[in-house]
Amino acid sequence: MEAVASHDEHAGPHARGLVRWITTTNHKDIGTLYLCFSLVMFFIAGFFAMLIRAELFEPGARLFSPALYNQFVTMHGLMMIFGVIMPAFVGFANWQIPLMIGAPDMAFPRMNNWSFWLLPFAALLMIGEFFVPGGAAATGWTMYPPLSVEMGPGMDMTIFAIHILGISSIMGAINIITTILNLRAPGMTLMKMPLFVWTWLITAYLLVAVMPVLAGAVTMVLADRHFGTHFFNAAGGGDPIMFQHIFWFFGHPEVYIMILPAFGIISEIIPTFSRKPLFGYASMVYATASIATLSFVVWGHHMFTVGFPASGQLFFMYATMLIAVPTGVKIFNWVATMWRGSLSFETPMLFAIGFVLMFTIGGFSGLVLAVTPVDIQLHGTYYVVAHFHYVLFSGAAMAIMAGIYYWLPKWTGHMYDETLGKWHFWLTTIFFNLTFFPMHFLGLAGMPRRVADYALQYTTLNQVVSIAAFGLGLSQLIFLYAIVKCIRGGVPAGDRPWEGATSLEWTLPSPPPYHTFETEPVIS
Amino acid sequence: MRKTVSGALCLLFGILVWAPARAFEINLKPPASPIAEQIYGLHIMVLWVCLGIFIVVFGAMLYAIVNHRKSVGHKPALFHENLALEVVWTIIPFLILAGMAYPATRTVLAMKNTAGSALSIEVTGYQWKWQYTYLPYGISFFSTLSTPPAQLADLAPKNRHYLEQVDHPMVVPTGEKIRLLVTSADVVHSWFVPALGVKQDAFPGFIKATWFEADAPGVYRGYCTELCGKGHAFMPIVVDAVTPAQFAAWVAAEQRGKKTAATAAAKAQASRGHRTLTASRAARSS
Structure with a gap:
């Protein structure tokens, strides 16, 4: 009897319904939770973006006050970064890393549960900000003092939400590092790991290094707000510029935290649909490590307009330009992987190719911004908005979409609807470019970012942008529908739906059993 | 087929670049100071560099997409490394960047020089x-x-x-x-x-x-x-x-x-x- 019970325990979840999801320590369940959470937040934060674009449809029209506008801008940024992109990548890590290195689960399953279940509370805190006096934080996601010191209680809730999110991220990162370093199957040497695992290993180190820095920065803001300190108040001997240094010392590695796992996903997908091994595997690993290392010495390029001495401006300009070298290596390697392959263009591959093309455009505008004098011209304008949406939407978010279409058959056991997937890709790509490409022009012409209203000279382009943005938002409903449809049923996927796929997860059934690799696989 | 595609691409390029150029501004404001003039020049220089890289890299990618596809029966090659190539495409971008950094440095120094003001x-x-x-x-x-x-x-x-x-x-x-x-x-x-x-x-x-x-x-x-x-x-x-x-x-x-x-x-x-x-x-x- 006991034997039967324990057998059942191994076959599936130990509980049913909501309790299963609250108490689960299974990496697949937790991966699913992370991804669902991220999807919900994607639509909430995306809704804020729709409100922003509605307000900016024409000059003057007051759908809501500039104060509320600033709250939407801030929450759109914070939620997309901490609620959408980062949790989605952790979701991929939970599902894929154990499957790809032949581990039975994550190294710390209970901590894994806790890392996830902190997130909904942080999200509730952020949403709750809209209902306290003064509303949500309205400083932009960068929270520069003295403005953030002046804010109402919404700012305190942002600070606590960031503390919670930071704890979650650090625990997740420790779990990932430990899993990768200790739970690899025999024969799975570091240099045999799929590139997705490599990029996450490096990302996890970045998280452990910089999330405490952000926590420190916002704690100092909290102390300035309530405990009479003057970290950022010149009248008390402090320095508001110091906040920017600390924030961006976190902020630039954070940029790579949001893109390195995307590089990993793309490096899995392109070889699969090229039916050819990844070109320059070792150089990909070294390039990822170089980008991560350089990310610690380039934070000043977010601050070229604060008035550094020339030596500071030159140092940060050279260091920033240097990042183009390893990033370029990655792009070249992807193209070389496709070169003389046998290409097919299923939805994941379409998103991957779109990623390479549009992320590179974001890289080019990054190169423009690396040149200090040009950056000083464009800092704080819509050019910067265009730039970081090219690397964060067509970069990180489209890599996440690529990864979802790529692994959904493995996770659910069903093929997604290819027609829906292709519609989603083409509509997203077209509307994305119509939304964000004109923002380069707006920025070059001088339109500031984070403004609730603007001069008449910017009207035409803003109308184009707003209409395209609504199209982009609506297109994501296709994504939602395609996911739901795939979960509910579809053509059976089989163990290996992609003929070019070679990594370990494709040797398992689809969907994989609740517990996998309880006996270590041996990698030759 | 290929002619239609390239025709469509040219048309798209036309719509994306030339039409907006007539309808609204797509570049920096006409410079009205010596520094703005230098910034304008630097921006144009970086854009040309980007355009060159774009054409080479995505020209190669487009070629692969058109010619190396499974549907035309292309069989995959097996190469996955080429040390010489990898060294070359690390060094060339470095040299391009150094070439960009030189004029940029001159402008940075000019912008920081507040001496001699009236x-x-x-x-x-x-x-x-x-x-x-x-x-x-x-x-x-x-x-x-x-x-x-x-x-x-x-x-x-x-x-x-x-x-x-x-x-x-x-x-x-x-x-x-x-x-x-x-x-x-x-x-x-x-x-x-x-x-x-x-x-x-x-x-x-x-x-x-x-x-x-x-x-x-x-x-x-x-x-x-x-x-x-x-x-x-x-x-x-x-x-x-x-x-x-x-x-x-x-x-x-x-x-x-x-x-x-x-x-x-x-x-x-x-x-x-x-x-x-x-x-x-x-x-x-x-």
Whole structure:
């Protein structure tokens, strides 16, 4: 009897319904939770973006006050970064890393549960900000003092939400590092790991290094707000510029935290649909490590307009330009992987190719911004908005979409609807470019970012942008529908739906059993 | 088939680039200062570099997409390394970057060189207006948005310079190096005039120096470019560049109204000193 019970325990979840999801320590369940959470937040934060674009449809029209506008801008940024992109990548890590290195689960399953279940509370805190006096934080996601010191209680809730999110991220990162370093199957040497695992290993180190820095920065803001300190108040001997240094010392590695796992996903997908091994595997690993290392010495390029001495401006300009070298290596390697392959263009591959093309455009505008004098011209304008949406939407978010279409058959056991997937890709790509490409022009012409209203000279382009943005938002409903449809049923996927796929997860059934690799696989 | 594709691509390119070029601006404002001219040149140079790289990299990718596809029966090659190639495509970008860094460095040094200025103006950011103090002349005034409230509230048709007009513009002589000493009385602001190629963040308790020089007489409009609260979009900058003779006349006229100006300046001075000490407390309680 006991034997039967324990057998059942191994076959599936130990509980049913909501309790299963609250108490689960299974990496697949937790991966699913992370991804669902991220999807919900994607639509909430995306809704804020729709409100922003509605307000900016024409000059003057007051759908809501500039104060509320600033709250939407801030929450759109914070939620997309901490609620959408980062949790989605952790979701991929939970599902894929154990499957790809032949581990039975994550190294710390209970901590894994806790890392996830902190997130909904942080999200509730952020949403709750809209209902306290003064509303949500309205400083932009960068929270520069003295403005953030002046804010109402919404700012305190942002600070606590960031503390919670930071704890979650650090625990997740420790779990990932430990899993990768200790739970690899025999024969799975570091240099045999799929590139997705490599990029996450490096990302996890970045998280452990910089999330405490952000926590420190916002704690100092909290102390300035309530405990009479003057970290950022010149009248008390402090320095508001110091906040920017600390924030961006976190902020630039954070940029790579949001893109390195995307590089990993793309490096899995392109070889699969090229039916050819990844070109320059070792150089990909070294390039990822170089980008991560350089990310610690380039934070000043977010601050070229604060008035550094020339030596500071030159140092940060050279260091920033240097990042183009390893990033370029990655792009070249992807193209070389496709070169003389046998290409097919299923939805994941379409998103991957779109990623390479549009992320590179974001890289080019990054190169423009690396040149200090040009950056000083464009800092704080819509050019910067265009730039970081090219690397964060067509970069990180489209890599996440690529990864979802790529692994959904493995996770659910069903093929997604290819027609829906292709519609989603083409509509997203077209509307994305119509939304964000004109923002380069707006920025070059001088339109500031984070403004609730603007001069008449910017009207035409803003109308184009707003209409395209609504199209982009609506297109994501296709994504939602395609996911739901795939979960509910579809053509059976089989163990290996992609003929070019070679990594370990494709040797398992689809969907994989609740517990996998309880006996270590041996990698030759 | 291929002709249709390339025809469609050309058409798309046309729509994306040439049509907007006619309909609205797609580049930096025509430069109106020596630094803006250098920035304009640097930007164009980087764009050409990017275009070159784009054509080479995505030309190769497009070739692979068209010719190396499974549906035309292409069999995959098995190569996955080429040390020589990898070294080459690491070194070439490095050299290109070094080539870009050289002219950029010259401009950085020129922008930081505030020596030899003819006039120093203290620029102070407030929520949500600017104050300009002409240090040698004892002239000081606030510069506030002058767009009528009815237009902001959509109750009246908007004029041409909606949100780009102020009651008292900064008046400067052309052809002279103007040094700006930028600071703030409350939160972080940023003083930006696109055509003049000048932008400097304003911090409470710190003074940061920058400079510009207007080539020709004209009105140059700009904005605050650092989020500073609900009035961030409503504290524009207008620089009125006039000939040195006109500027001298303007200074004389401002100084004739010295009495009122002096009291106003003293008042502003007093309230500024007061604000620095109690800025955060006062702001918090407000």
